[in-house]
Amino acid sequence: MLCKDIRDYQILFLSLFLILGIGTRDWTLHPEFIAVAIASCIITQIICSLITKSPDSLQLINIRSPLITSLGLSLLLRVDHWPTMALAGFAAIASKFVFKVGEKHFFNPANFGIVAVLTLTNDAWVSPGQWGEEWWYALLFVGTGGMILQRVGRWDTTAAFLGAYSLLAAIRNLWLGWTWDVYFHHLMSGSLLLFSLFMVTDPRSIPNSPMSRIIWAISIALLTFILRNFFFIPTAVFWALFALAPLTILLDKFWITPRFSWENKTELPAENNQLTIIN
Amino acid sequence: MQLFRLFLPLISAILALLCFAPTAWAFCGFYVAKADTKLYNQASQVILARDGNRTVLTMANDFQGDVKDFAVVIPVPTVLKKEQVHVAEPKIIERLDAFSAPRLVEYFDSDPCAVMEKMADMPAPLAGGRMESSANKMRRDSNLGVTVEAKFNVGEYDIVILSAKESGGLEIWLNRNGYKIPKGAKELLKPYIRSAMKFFVAKVNLDKFAESGYQLLRPLQISYESLKFMLPIRLGMINATKEQDLVVYILSPQGQAEITNYRTVKVPSDVNIPVYVKSEFGDFYKSMFQTSYTKEDKKVGFLEYAWDMSSCDPCSAEPLNNEELKQAGVFWLDNNSDRPVSPTFRSRFPSSSVFITRLHVRYTRNKFPEDLMFQATSQRESFQGRYILQHPFTGNVQCSAGRQYQRSLNQRLEKEAETLARLTNWNIQNIRQKMQIPGRKFSTSLWDNFLAWLGL
Numbered sequence: 236m237l238c239k240d241i242r243d244y245q246i247l248f249l250s251l252f253l254i255l256g257i258g259t260r261d262w263t264l265h266p267e268f269i270a271v272a273i274a275s276c277i278i279t280q281i282i283c284s285l286i287t288k289s290p291d292s293l294q295l296i297n298i299r300s301p302l303i304t305s306l307g308l309s310l311l312l313r314v315d316h317w318p319t320m321a322l323a324g325f326a327a328i329a330s331k332f333v334f335k336v337g338e339k340h341f342f343n344p345a346n347f348g349i350v351a352v353l354t355l356t357n358d359a360w361v362s363p364g365q366w367g368e369e370w371w372y373a374l375l376f377v378g379t380g381g382m383i384l385q386r387v388g389r390w391d392t393t394a395a396f397l398g399a400y401s402l403l404a405a406i407r408n409l410w411l412g413w414t415w416d417v418y419f420h421h422l423m424s425g426s427l428l429l430f431s432l433f434m435v436t437d438p439r440s441i442p443n444s445p446m447s448r449i450i451w452a453i454s455i456a457l458l459t460f461i462l463r464n465f466f467f468i469p470t471a472v473f474w475a476l477f478a479l480a481p482l483t484i485l486l487d488k489f490w491i492t493p494r495f496s497w498e499n500k501t502e503l504p505a506e507n508n509q510l511t512i513i514n
Numbered sequence: 515m516q517l518f519r520l521f522l523p524l525i526s527a528i529l530a531l532l533c534f535a536p537t538a539w540a541f542c543g544f545y546v547a548k549a550d551t552k553l554y555n556q557a558s559q560v561i562l563a564r565d566g567n568r569t570v571l572t573m574a575n576d577f578q579g580d581v582k583d584f585a586v587v588i589p590v591p592t593v594l595k596k597e598q599v600h601v602a603e604p605k606i607i608e609r610l611d612a613f614s615a616p617r618l619v620e621y622f623d624s625d626p627c628a629v630m631e632k633m634a635d636m637p638a639p640l641a642g643g644r645m646e647s648s649a650n651k652m653r654r655d656s657n658l659g660v661t662v663e664a665k666f667n668v669g670e671y672d673i674v675i676l677s678a679k680e681s682g683g684l685e686i687w688l689n690r691n692g693y694k695i696p697k698g699a700k701e702l703l704k705p706y707i708r709s710a711m712k713f714f715v716a717k718v719n720l721d722k723f724a725e726s727g728y729q730l731l732r733p734l735q736i737s738y739e740s741l742k743f744m745l746p747i748r749l750g751m752i753n754a755t756k757e758q759d760l761v762v763y764i765l766s767p768q769g770q771a772e773i774t775n776y777r778t779v780k781v782p783s784d785v786n787i788p789v790y791v792k793s794e795f796g797d798f799y800k801s802m803f804q805t806s807y808t809k810e811d812k813k814v815g816f817l818e819y820a821w822d823m824s825s826c827d828p829c830s831a832e833p834l835n836n837e838e839l840k841q842a843g844v845f846w847l848d849n850n851s852d853r854p855v856s857p858t859f860r861s862r863f864p865s866s867s868v869f870i871t872r873l874h875v876r877y878t879r880n881k882f883p884e885d886l887m888f889q890a891t892s893q894r895e896s897f898q899g900r901y902i903l904q905h906p907f908t909g910n911v912q913c914s915a916g917r918q919y920q921r922s923l924n925q926r927l928e929k930e931a932e933t934l935a936r937l938t939n940w941n942i943q944n945i946r947q948k949m950q951i952p953g954r955k956f957s958t959s960l961w962d963n964f965l966a967w968l969g970l
Contacts, residue, residue, distance in 0.1 A: 260777070313891070313893065315769075315892060315893060315894055315895070357892055358892045358893075358894070359892060360889075360891035360892050360893065362772060362774075362778075362891065363774045363775075363889075364772060364773050364774045364775055364776055364777050364778060365777060366777075367776070367777040367813070367814070368776075368813070369811075410708060411704070411705040411708045411709060412701065412704040412705050412708065413705050414883065416880075416883040417883045417884050419883075420775070420883045420884050421775070421884065424775070466741060467741045467742045467743070467744075467887075469774035469775075469887065469889045
C-alpha cells in the first residue's frame, strides 16, 4: 500500500528532512515536541472528522494529511513548551474544518498553525536561518519537491513564486549595487526553498486553475518581498502566505476548474486506497 | 462565506500590525586610519540591546594605533542627534565578555574506596579564550552631494553625521576632509546610500582626549529606532585581508537571539577534556573554535552563550547589576512609562528580564556576502560553552571498587584525549604525552574495551 498516494512520498521526504536536520544541523529539536505535533494533529483530525461526519465514516479518516502537517510544523516551528506545539497542531488541523468555503479550506494548515502560535503565544518562533545556504540542500529540496510537484501538477505555483521573488530580489540587488553573491546567498536559503517547494504548493488549499495559481503565487512573492525588504520581517513568507490565503476563494470564483483531489492524480486507481481522503 | 467575512477584520488587523512602523536601518563600518598605518580589523565587540524597534548599539573600541589616526565611518539608520550618542564605560564590554565567556569547570574524583561519596564538585570559573582584537585601517578624505546632517562632539570624539546622494560624492567628501578611503569603498557605500542610510563619522578630538585622562578610547554608544536588526559587516571587510572575528552581545527582554540569514551553531560544549588543558585553556578554545569553524565550512555564526542575566551557573564572573546593564544599553529596566509603545507583534515580555546571547562570528568576504541580520526569538533555553576537567583520584586504592575505578579511569582518560584531539585537531600522541599518566597503557586491549563496554 505504501507510496500509492503521492502524500506517502511527501511524508517520506519530510521525515527524511527532519532526520537530516536533526543529524546535520544544529537544531534545538525535541523529539517529544515532534510526538506532540503528530499526536495533536491526528487527534484533532479525528475529532473534527467525527464532529462533521457521521460516526460510521471513521475508517475513512485521513491520517496522511495531519501527518504531513505535523511534520511540516516540526520542521519549521520552534517552541519552548509542548502545549504551544499542541496548540499549533490543533489550530492547523482545525483551520481546515473552520475556514472553508464549500468543501475547500483556504489556509495552508501548517502555515495557519505557525501563524496562530506566533501571534497567540509568547514562546514560539521560526528560525529562517536554520537550513543554511548549502547547494546540496537546495538540490535535495528541488529534487524531492520537484518529484512531488511533477505528480500533483503544481510546478507552475513554485515556478511563479520563485520566479517572481527572484526577479524582485534581482532588481533590488541591481538597484542597490550589491555584488551578485549577495543575491545568490539570499536565494539559496534552505528555508525559502523548503517553503516554496513544500508549503506554497499544497494542492488542496491553493487555487484550482493554473492561471489563478500563478497570480496567487506572484502576489505572495510580492508581499513576501515587501515584508522582508521594507518591514524587515525575517519570517515574511509565512505572513505573506497567511494574509493572501483567502485570495484563493476569489480566484476560484473567477477561474472555475475542478477542485484538486489526491485520488485523481495518483497513478494507481483510487480503489486501492484504504485511507481515502475525505475532508 | 460568513466565516470568511468574520475573518476579514482579522486579516486587516494583522496587515495593519505589519504595516505600521517607519523604515530605518542599522550599523558596523570601517575604521579609517588617517595615516596609512597598516591596521586591520581582527576582532570587534559589539553590544546590541534591543526591545521593540529601539536599539542601543555599543561598539568596543579596539583601535590599536595612535589615537590621532583613529576615525570610523559607520552606516546608521537615521540621522543621530547629540543625545543619541554617548561614550560608554570601557569596563562594560569587559564585564559582559567575562560574564559570557566560555568557561572551564573542575571536578575532583572522590576516593572510590570511600563509601558512596560522589564527586565533590568545585566549579573553577575561568575567563575564556577570547580572540585578541586589533583595529581596522582605512583612510579618510572630503565632499560633494553630501549633506552634513549634524556635527557635535561627545566625550573625546568629534562626530559628523552625513547623508549622501551618491557614493562618488561621499568618497570625495571624505577624501577632501582628510579621511583616506580604501579602494573599493565607493562600490560598497552605494548600497547603503541607496537604502537611505546615513553615515556616522567619528574621530578623536585630541585636546578632549588629553583632558579626559583616559589611556584608551572609550566605546561609542548610539541609540536609534529602526525596524532593522542588523550589523553591516560588508564595509568592515574592505580593509581586512583575512578572517575577522566579531563578538556580538545581544541583550533582549525576550529570549535568545539568532542570525536569520546564516546558520547559528552552538560551539561544542559540555565535554570532558584532559586536566592539563587548565593551563592552556586559551589555546584550547582558539583551536577548538578554529576546528569547528572549518568543519562548518566557515559560513556559520557560533553561539557561545545564552542565558537569562539574572543568574548563571557556574558564573564565570559576577552577574551585571542594573547599573551596569544600563551602561550596556539596556533601556527597558524600570522606565517602562517613557518607553515608546512599539507596534510590533510582541512586547509582552517581562520588562525586567535581560537575556544575553553571545554570538561569535568569524567571517571572510567570500563566505559572508550579506550583512548580518538578527532576530530575537522566544527561546529561553540556556546554553554555555562549558568544558569539564575531571581530576582523577590520586590516593591509594586497594579495594575492588578501586581496581574497577582504575580500569575505567584509563578508558576515561583515553576518551578525554580523543575528545580533545577531535575538537582541536591537535596531535593525539602529543596530547597523550602531555597527560602523563604513569604506567598508563594507551592502546587498551580488546578485553579492556569489552569490560569497559560492559561497564565493569
